[in-house]
Amino acid sequence: MKKYLSVFKISFAQEFAYRLSFVMWRVRNVMQIVLVFFLWDSVFSGTQKIIFGYDKAKIITYVFGLIIVRAFVLSARAQDVAGEIQRGEIVNLLLKPVSYFKYWITRDISSKALNLLFATCEWVILYLILKPEFFFQKDPVSLGGFFLLVALAMFIFFVLIFIVSAITFWMPEAGWGMQFLIIVVAVEFLSGGLFPLDILPSAIQKILYLTPFPYLIFFPLQAYLGKISGLLLIKGIIVSAFWALTLWLLMKTIWYRGLKVYNSPGK
Amino acid sequence: MFVVYLAKVEKAIIVDHLVKNFEVTERKPGLIGAFENIVSPKKKIARALKDVSFTVAKGELVGFIGPNGAGKTTTLKILAGLLFPTAGVTQVLGFDPWERKTEFLKRISLVMGQKNQLWWDLPAIETFELNRAIYEIPKKAYKESLEELVTLLEVEKLLNIQVRRLSLGQRMRLELIAALLHTPEILFFDEPTLGLDLVAQEKIRNFIYDYNRKHEATILLTSHNMNDLINLARRVIVIDEGKIIFDGILDELIARFAKEKIIKLTLSKEMDLKELEKIGKVKKIQFPEVVINVPRSTAAVAAAELLQSFPIADLTIEEENIEDIIRKVFRGETRKAFRK
Numbered sequence: 001m002k003k004y005l006s007v008f009k010i011s012f013a014q015e016f017a018y019r020l021s022f023v024m025w026r027v028r029n030v031m032q033i034v035l036v037f038f039l040w041d042s043v044f045s046g047t048q049k050i051i052f053g054y055d056k057a058k059i060i061t062y063v064f065g066l067i068i069v070r071a072f073v074l075s076a077r078a079q080d081v082a083g084e085i086q087r088g089e090i091v092n093l094l095l096k097p098v099s100y101f102k103y104w105i106t107r108d109i110s111s112k113a114l115n116l117l118f119a120t121c122e123w124v125i126l127y128l129i130l131k132p133e134f135f136f137q138k139d140p141v142s143l144g145g146f147f148l149l150v151a152l153a154m155f156i157f158f159v160l161i162f163i164v165s166a167i168t169f170w171m172p173e174a175g176w177g178m179q180f181l182i183i184v185v186a187v188e189f190l191s192g193g194l195f196p197l198d199i200l201p202s203a204i205q206k207i208l209y210l211t212p213f214p215y216l217i218f219f220p221l222q223a224y225l226g227k228i229s230g231l232l233l234i235k236g237i238i239v240s241a242f243w244a245l246t247l248w249l250l251m252k253t254i255w256y257r258g259l260k261v262y263n264s265p266g267k
Numbered sequence: 268m269f270v271v272y273l274a275k276v277e278k279a280i281i282v283d284h285l286v287k288n289f290e291v292t293e294r295k296p297g298l299i300g301a302f303e304n305i306v307s308p309k310k311k312i313a314r315a316l317k318d319v320s321f322t323v324a325k326g327e328l329v330g331f332i333g334p335n336g337a338g339k340t341t342t343l344k345i346l347a348g349l350l351f352p353t354a355g356v357t358q359v360l361g362f363d364p365w366e367r368k369t370e371f372l373k374r375i376s377l378v379m380g381q382k383n384q385l386w387w388d389l390p391a392i393e394t395f396e397l398n399r400a401i402y403e404i405p406k407k408a409y410k411e412s413l414e415e416l417v418t419l420l421e422v423e424k425l426l427n428i429q430v431r432r433l434s435l436g437q438r439m440r441l442e443l444i445a446a447l448l449h450t451p452e453i454l455f456f457d458e459p460t461l462g463l464d465l466v467a468q469e470k471i472r473n474f475i476y477d478y479n480r481k482h483e484a485t486i487l488l489t490s491h492n493m494n495d496l497i498n499l500a501r502r503v504i505v506i507d508e509g510k511i512i513f514d515g516i517l518d519e520l521i522a523r524f525a526k527e528k529i530i531k532l533t534l535s536k537e538m539d540l541k542e543l544e545k546i547g548k549v550k551k552i553q554f555p556e557v558v559i560n561v562p563r564s565t566a567a568v569a570a571a572e573l574l575q576s577f578p579i580a581d582l583t584i585e586e587e588n589i590e591d592i593i594r595k596v597f598r599g600e601t602r603k604a605f606r607k
Binding site: 002005007017018088092096259261263 | 290
């Protein structure tokens with residue numbers, strides 16, 4: 001376990017190595033949120049009080065909740081894995097008595113801890129400036145379900161990245177493109193990272209619920225907002241756990257095979 | 268009456284009928300070619316190792332040589348557990364490398380001249396600390412090991428400087444430390460002196476020599492640098508096109524195939540160069556520099572004669588290029604194979 005504590009520490013130090021780009025990244029995050037906030041704020045400034053089943057407080061909560069949940073779920077250091085495989089740098093870790101998967105999950109957690117720290121500060125500042133109508137969930141079951149779902153979502157996203165990165169073993173050039181497709185198109189769009197999924201036609205929603213994507217962002221936020229509770233919440237947690245387990249097993253199989261065909265390029 | 272005592276030689280590395288094939292996609296150049304690659308990629312099997320067998324005893328230092336693409340690095344990578352062998356048996360310290368057991372990984376190291384494990388944006392000491400944790404090196408052993416390595420490689424002042432600010436030679440020495448902190452019993456070196464200046468090469472070489480002695484470490488080393496081999500390895504294994512074509516004492520290899528030495532002269536004044544033809548084969552004249560090849564056995568005599576009868580400012584006797592010798596090895600072996 002001590003190994004991974006050291007990995008955590010060095011990752012943290014690494015994150016601060018490029019201070020300017022770190023600051024720029026945070027600025028971008030804030031800008032994104034501010035833009036989305038003003039968009040929805042102006043939508044609700046009309047006469048309509050409820051749109052797509054969201055009143056102003058809840059849509060604003062959804063948007064602000066996005067900051068935190070995205071910071072947790074979609075900020076994965078493991079996005080470097082495909083590049084490591086392609087450049088052959090993965091051998092540095094394969095040579096060491098350390099689990100590659102656990103190594104990256106540790107780096108991920110370290111990156112997330114940092115991200116959360118800053119996201120929380122930004123959240124507080126934005127809250128004080130914009131003074132939005134915000135919905136605070138007080139029901140412990142909804143809150144507990146929310147945290148559990150976020151934890152599962154982090155794991156699912158992490159495993160997804162590992163699965164997609166493994167494609168690089170077979171197609172060294174495809175890694176980056178595939179990652180772009182999965183992360184930017186699939187995840188951002190299908191997970192509710194850009195807008196609440198229940199504004200989509202119900203047929204599309206039904207299809208979406210057959211994939212792991214809604215469980216990354218949309219579903220946890222629905223649990224927070226109390227839109228999903230009781231049996232539906234429990235069912236959602238079970239489905240999310242099912243995806244986590246299935247994808248994890250799939251990842252293990254793919255990596256076992258990938259490492260066998262790997263030709264360790266670079267020299 | 269005889270009492271036969273059989274010393275059991277402990278084998279650190281066993282390679283038996285090792286085969287490794289790679290699947291490679293053929294690339295066609297240009298835009299249309301790139302498109303064709305996507306639509307119908309042409310796969311081809313490259314046979315990197317055809318049938319490789321050898322063993323290395325504990326504490327031995329073996330040079331592993333051959334032309335580019337012969338299969339040296341592939342063999343090292345299989346032995347270090349990075350590549351999955353297509354067929355054959357490999358055993359290192361009794362382990363199957365591919366399983367990459369913790370106990371195995373703690374006892375080996377692979378140093379590649381072109382690979383870096385140091386964290387680019389951080390001082391090297393951070394990587395060392397990380398390795399201490401990963402290899403679970405006890406604090407005391409780590410301190411001793413680090414102190415020894417740092418002194419030997421003269422890098423005291425570099426430990427706290429961001430790695431990206433260091434020169435290649437400085438970085439290589441720190442890479443070596445990172446790879447050796449856990450005092451591995453088995454070391455695989457892939458071109459350890461590649462791209463280094465002569466002083467740095469010498470340092471690394473001395474270091475490898477001492478490490479081998481001090482820790483009774485088993486070392487397998489690939490190099491294109493003749494000096495690495497002359498100074499370090501007694502035994503060499505020559506590999507070409509995925510097959511072993513020589514396995515024995517280095518002197519034997521050189522005696523058998525390096526028939527000539529190279530004498531390089533700097534003349535102090537102009538003279539009739541015809542006279543030089545009598546000494547040996549004149550390979551290059553570019554006044555005042557002259558290069559002459561002479562038979563190995565008469566190199567000393569030839570040098571003495573040159574110094575006596577010619578106006579010479581400087582004279583050096585050099586070994587033939589390792590590549591030349593290896594090329595001869597190939598030719599010799601091919602001929603022998605035909606005779607059989």
